Amino acid sequence: MKITKLEAIPFRMPMRETVKFATGQLSALDHVLVRVYTDEGLVGQSEAPSRPMVYGESAISIVAAVRDWFGPALTGLDPFATEQAWARLDRVEHNPTAKAAIDMALYDIIGQAAGVPLYRLLGGWSNEVELSHILGLGTPPQVAEQAQRLIAQYGFGTLKLKAGIDPVRDTAMVRAVREAVGPSIRLHIDVNHGYSSLVATRVVPQWEPYDIAWVEEPCPGWDVRGRELIAAATSIPVMADESCTTVVAVMDEIRRGTCRLMSIKNARTGYTQSRKIIDLCEANGIVPVTGSQGDTEIGAYASAHFHAAHRCTASGPGELSFFLDTEASLFTEPIQIRAGKFMLPDTPGLGLQIDEGKLAHYRVA
Numbered sequence: 001m002k003i004t005k006l007e008a009i010p011f012r013m014p015m016r017e018t019v020k021f022a023t024g025q026l027s028a029l030d031h032v033l034v035r036v037y038t039d040e041g042l043v044g045q046s047e048a049p050s051r052p053m054v055y056g057e058s059a060i061s062i063v064a065a066v067r068d069w070f071g072p073a074l075t076g077l078d079p080f081a082t083e084q085a086w087a088r089l090d091r092v093e094h095n096p097t098a099k100a101a102i103d104m105a106l107y108d109i110i111g112q113a114a115g116v117p118l119y120r121l122l123g124g125w126s127n128e129v130e131l132s133h134i135l136g137l138g139t140p141p142q143v144a145e146q147a148q149r150l151i152a153q154y155g156f157g158t159l160k161l162k163a164g165i166d167p168v169r170d171t172a173m174v175r176a177v178r179e180a181v182g183p184s185i186r187l188h189i190d191v192n193h194g195y196s197s198l199v200a201t202r203v204v205p206q207w208e209p210y211d212i213a214w215v216e217e218p219c220p221g222w223d224v225r226g227r228e229l230i231a232a233a234t235s236i237p238v239m240a241d242e243s244c245t246t247v248v249a250v251m252d253e254i255r256r257g258t259c260r261l262m263s264i265k266n267a268r269t270g271y272t273q274s275r276k277i278i279d280l281c282e283a284n285g286i287v288p289v290t291g292s293q294g295d296t297e298i299g300a301y302a303s304a305h306f307h308a309a310h311r312c313t314a315s316g317p318g319e320l321s322f323f324l325d326t327e328a329s330l331f332t333e334p335i336q337i338r339a340g341k342f343m344l345p346d347t348p349g350l351g352l353q354i355d356e357g358k359l360a361h362y363r364v365a
Helices: 059-074 082-089 096-114 140-154 167-181 197-210 224-233 247-256 272-283 297-309 356-362
Strands: 003-021 024-038 043-049 128-130 132-134 158-162 186-190 212-216 238-240 261-264 287-290 341-343
Touching: 003 059, 003 356, 024 059, 024 096, 024 297, 043 096, 043 297, 059 082, 059 096, 082 096, 082 272, 096 272, 128 297, 132 186, 140 158, 140 167, 158 167, 167 186, 167 197, 197 212, 197 224, 212 261, 224 238, 247 272, 261 272, 272 287, 287 297
Parallel strands: 132 158, 158 186, 186 212, 212 238, 238 261, 261 287
Antiparallel strands: 003 024, 024 043, 128 341
16 A cells, blocks of 8 residues: 555634633634545545644645645655654654644554554553543633533533633632532643743642642743742642653653653644653653643544553543534534543544535635
């Protein structure tokens, strides 16, 4: 089997409401559907989210990278040769989500060729995903009401709070949400680099009475010493995300010993690099957590297969329900969430059932 071509389809999915966080906001998801075609008729698919404020990519740049660099580089290659594929992708610097989408699309082909769903191919630990839903910024009463409503509607057992703009408001929000949902719901907080380390060392310890499972990126990613000071100032474990976006960066953070949890985002490291990160985490007692890249259902499915496949990720929640905040579904049958979980299909590969009419409607060009 050989790769014959790559296709990049940009689309824009509006949000139900603008989602705000410390480093920006999203009123729509400007993503790219990547398709890899083969000479045997199998087509692999995945999603590349553009996040210019984090990775410097736009939908336009992702399309150009796939068309001008990565498509020609992979044409003629066996799609099973994922290590060779990644080596060819790495001839070009940066472009992490474009590379990751291609990598996951190759695994989609491999799963289809093998006749098994990817969660089985990648490890087979489980076929279900426990979800952690991300709450938006708002007044403390608004966020507390949102938390209660989502728990009642979907049965979430874990919620992620956004902080990093106003420490007084943030602490009031943490208190309001904990009082609203009770002690049984797991809460974790993403500061999105919004505090200086000086502020974070004062504010984060104030959250300890509210049983916070972990705090994510409490200061700018470059402030390595700041993370160390924050970790020393609080009993709440610190998680790394955008400060550790590569295998090398993860290893450096593990050597420092500051962060006890590590966010794994398949949308930026694919499956090939994410498996290496999971191995590093397991070997060093670090807890890997499946993070959100603002995925539509396409990206949610791709990450859910990886999450469910591995014991260390499947034992906790994954941030894979962001698609609930989008205007519509691109699937022929939307994902169904029950008791805070969704089940993966036994369809070979990723099992994506994309409605081509809906895709055409939201396509940008």
